[in-house]
Amino acid sequence: METGAIPRSSYPGPFDLQATLESGQTFRWRRLDGRTYRDPAPRGGSAWYRSVLDGRVVAVRQTADALEWRSTGDPTAALRRVFGLDESMATMIDSLPGLDVVEAAADAFPGLRVVEEPFFPTLVSFVLSAQMRVERIHSLVQGLAETYGTAHAFEGDQVHAFPDPSSLAGARESALRDLGLGYRAPYVIRTASMVAAGDLTRADLVDRSYEGAREAATGFVGVGEKVADCVLLFSLGYTEPVPLDTWIRSAIEDHFPDITQASYAATSRAIRERLAPYPGVAQTYLFHYLRHRDALRSEGAATHS
DNA sequence: CTCCAGGGAGCCT
DNA sequence: AGGCTCCATGGA
Numbered sequence: 001m002e003t004g005a006i007p008r009s010s011y012p013g014p015f016d017l018q019a020t021l022e023s024g025q026t027f028r029w030r031r032l033d034g035r036t037y038r039d040p041a042p043r044g045g046s047a048w049y050r051s052v053l054d055g056r057v058v059a060v061r062q063t064a065d066a067l068e069w070r071s072t073g074d075p076t077a078a079l080r081r082v083f084g085l086d087e088s089m090a091t092m093i094d095s096l097p098g099l100d101v102v103e104a105a106a107d108a109f110p111g112l113r114v115v116e117e118p119f120f121p122t123l124v125s126f127v128l129s130a131q132m133r134v135e136r137i138h139s140l141v142q143g144l145a146e147t148y149g150t151a152h153a154f155e156g157d158q159v160h161a162f163p164d165p166s167s168l169a170g171a172r173e174s175a176l177r178d179l180g181l182g183y184r185a186p187y188v189i190r191t192a193s194m195v196a197a198g199d200l201t202r203a204d205l206v207d208r209s210y211e212g213a214r215e216a217a218t219g220f221v222g223v224g225e226k227v228a229d230c231v232l233l234f235s236l237g238y239t240e241p242v243p244l245d246t247w248i249r250s251a252i253e254d255h256f257p258d259i260t261q262a263s264y265a266a267t268s269r270a271i272r273e274r275l276a277p278y279p280g281v282a283q284t285y286l287f288h289y290l291r292h293r294d295a296l297r298s299e300g301a302a303t304h305s
Numbered sequence: 306c307t308c309c310a311g312g313g314a315g316c317c318t
Numbered sequence: 319a320g321g322c323t324c325c326a327t328g329g330a
Contacts, residue, residue, distance in 0.1 A: 315322105
């Protein structure tokens with residue numbers, strides 16, 4: 001066991017660990033304060049979160065002075081990558097478009113960052129995300145890890161890594177359905193098989209134009225244009241994707257009524273032009289803000305009553 | 306009871 | 319290319 005801290009002074013710009021980990025970008029971090037999504041922690045908390053990165057169990061929490069960690073190795077480089085603690089992400093946050101709704105989002109959640117999570121867990125997580133609520137994706141990903149992932153001893157617990165491609169490729173469809181995956185069960189098996197066999201992998205999706213990479217990603221089973229956008233944005237470092245889910249499509253109707261939503265490709269191009277220069281970052285703020293706007297209003301009402 | 310969730314595959318024209 | 323229909327499951 002090692003412990004350490006990444007000092008606040010070593011990364012520029014605002015950072016909010018809770019908003020970053022609980023905004024539906026990643027489903028591989030578990031909050032350790034015993035609360036569940038039915039009993040959410042208040043905003044601005046400093047709970048510990050735990051995951052497995054590069055074969056190391058990592059627990060992390062944010063304090064006023066630092067990002068503190070406990071781990072089975074030194075996770076500093078991995079944490080800096082996953083949370084975007086470099087200069088470029090601070091610059092992107094600082095370059096959000098001056099639109100009312102985006103400014104409101106940035107004002108509500110300063111420090112929300114776009115994650116860069118490992119490829120295969122992200123790919124499978126968003127295959128599962130089709131017609132599924134955010135909180136439920138978390139529990140399904142957790143179930144996959146506990147059933148098929150390698151267990152690591154950590155502080156008296158067994159912490160499970162996300163399963164390797166070959167492990168999920170060899171899963172029985174009926175077993176995955178029993179975990180609650182529903183019709184996505186065969187998609188996960190087929191996509192994991194493609195990665196395990198090397199038919200289509202991360203290497204085929206990087207160092208390409210954004211639209212070329214998105215098209216290539218739809219070669220996986222269970223990956224259409226929207227899920228492809230999520231994988232490119234939250235794992236592969238692309239800054240262009242604006243995943244067009246029900247929330248963002250509704251926001252386009254409300255706030256960009258001149259954009260007629262025809263094909264995915266055309267709608268994508270139009271909204272990316274409005275959210276430039278870093279559409280994916282702006283989209284991530286919008287998605288989180290729109291999903292919590294009502295709760296924020298009641299918080300404000302309670303505060304001012 | 307109905308409706309919806311960070312949609313996509315398969316099939317048809 | 320663009321438009322159906324079906325697909326599991328759980329929470330509100």
